[in-house]
Amino acid sequence: MIVSPQPNKIYLASRSPRRAELLKQLGIDFIVLPSDIDESPHFNEKSDDYVLRLASEKSQSCYESLEAHQMTIYPVLAADTTVSIDGKILGKPQDDEDAFQMLSMMSGRWHEVHTGIAVSTKEGVSVAISSTKVEMMQLTDEKILAYIATGEPRDKAGAYGIQGLAGTLIKRIEGSYSGVMGLPIHETSQLLCHAGIRIL
Numbered sequence: 489m490i491v492s493p494q495p496n497k498i499y500l501a502s503r504s505p506r507r508a509e510l511l512k513q514l515g516i517d518f519i520v521l522p523s524d525i526d527e528s529p530h531f532n533e534k535s536d537d538y539v540l541r542l543a544s545e546k547s548q549s550c551y552e553s554l555e556a557h558q559m560t561i562y563p564v565l566a567a568d569t570t571v572s573i574d575g576k577i578l579g580k581p582q583d584d585e586d587a588f589q590m591l592s593m594m595s596g597r598w599h600e601v602h603t604g605i606a607v608s609t610k611e612g613v614s615v616a617i618s619s620t621k622v623e624m625m626q627l628t629d630e631k632i633l634a635y636i637a638t639g640e641p642r643d644k645a646g647a648y649g650i651q652g653l654a655g656t657l658i659k660r661i662e663g664s665y666s667g668v669m670g671l672p673i674h675e676t677s678q679l680l681c682h683a684g685i686r687i688l
Contacts, residue, residue, distance in 0.1 A: 496686050498607075501550040501566035506651065507671040511565075514677060514687055523550045523566060527579070535572035539604030540615050542568035551608035563683040564608040569670045571646030573599040578646045584636050587647035591635070594646070596626035601646070601668045607679040614679050618672035620663025622650075627657065645670075 498516060500507060501523040511518050523546035529538050546566035554561050571578040573593055581587035598621055606615045640654065641647035648654035650661075650668045666673040677687050 497562045498680065498683075498685060499550060499554070499562055499564045501546045501564055504567075504670055506649070506669050507567060510666055510669065510671040510673060510676075514673065516680070516685065516687070518565075519562070521550050521554075521564070523547075525549055527568075529577050533577075535570050535575075535577050535600070536602045536604070536617055536619060538577060539568045539570050539602045540606075540617055541604075543604035543606040544613055544615055547606035547608040548613055551613075561610070563680065563685060565605065565676070565680065566608075567603055567605045567671050567676075569601065569603040569645045569668075571599055571601050573597065580643055580645055581641055581647045584641075587636050587641040588632055590647040591624075591627060591632045591641070592629075594624045595632070596624065598623045599646070601663075603664075603667045603670060603672055605672065605676055605679060607683050609683050614682060616672075616675040616679055618664045618667030618675050620661055620665075620667050622661045622668060623659045625657055625659050631657075 496517060498518045499521040500518045501521055503522045525545050527542055543566045547564045551564045578590050581590060601620045601622055603618045606613050638653055640649055640652050650658055664672045681687060
């Protein structure tokens with residue numbers, strides 16, 4: 489038997505410490521419940537469609553797992569972030585060489601960061617997207633290699649984390665800083681409020 493949910497609690501379908509940190513800033517009580525799905529892009533899939541699809545699939549997968557195991561049901565929040573440049577999706581680098589290629593491609597140029605978010609409840613799934621333009625400074629090979637040596641790029645879309653050392657490499661952004669981190673605060677709060685979660 490499924491237990492009725494308590495107010496103001498959610499599941500976070502992500503292992504990301506950055507998303508957890510942003511939720512804590514909102515004062516939201518959450519339980520981490522990672523979702524493991526195939527994150528391969530579909531053929532010719534656009535980057536914004538890609539992150540919306542993955543966020544939705546992660547959220548729905550966790551919600552269905554909770555139902556199947558007859559666990560207490562709270563809204564399930566999921567998110568997915570990717571970097572896009574020249575129409576190419578840049579996910580998490582496979583290795584340091586891959587990270588070097590990504591950072592070289594973005595050096596001295598603008599790129600886009602898309603974060604899709606989804607919240608699943610008994611009423612269904614609601615989605616939103618945050619898209620931000622980011623300009624990276626011109627990088628020498630030496631600077632790229634020094635940044636890679638810190639280990640910071642390894643688990644991050646586009647091989648950089650704006651909230652870390654890579655913040656020194658970013659000249660400016662047009663859009664949501666928290667969206668580039670991986671969880672746009674405005675869009676997330678709107679979806680959670682719609683799901684009955686009190687924030688303010």
